[in-house]
Amino acid sequence: MKPQLKKNTTLDKIVKKFYSRGFQFVDERIKGQLKIKKVRLYEDRTVHRGNFTFCSRQYEVDFIFEGELMAINPDNGNLEWLKSDVVNNPNVSKIKVNKVLRRKLENRVLDIMELFGVEEVKYYGMVKLKKVSWI
Secondary structure, eight states: OOOEEEOOHHHHHHHHHHHTTOEEEEOSSEEEEEEEEEEEEEEEEEEEETTEEEEEEEEEEEEEEEEEEEEEOTTTOOEEEEOGGGGGSTTSOHHHHHHHHHHHHHHHHHHHHHHTTOGGGGSTTSEEEEEEEEO
């Protein structure tokens, strides 16, 4: 049985309220604003252990990143702050850029989800970063 999408109206209201503001941060490799666009909750009640049936949950998060990433410039080989227009360069892989963004922003997204009241983010695999947009 596949996990089913469950409606969470309180979480949707919180995400909608904080979407316009976003969350500012500065790091040694990444700086900008992070906006969570959509959060989906999936539940699966088919996890059996002995006589008990457990409910497994997973959250999927879509987010938008507005900012810069410190990386080696593909044109001249120097370490620089790069904006989203670097993805249009033919020497840069979009897949690799999205992987780097996911890795660098994962802890930030988990912290924001914890602020929203989702306690399950402490467990590995409970939150999946689904769609990344870099503006």
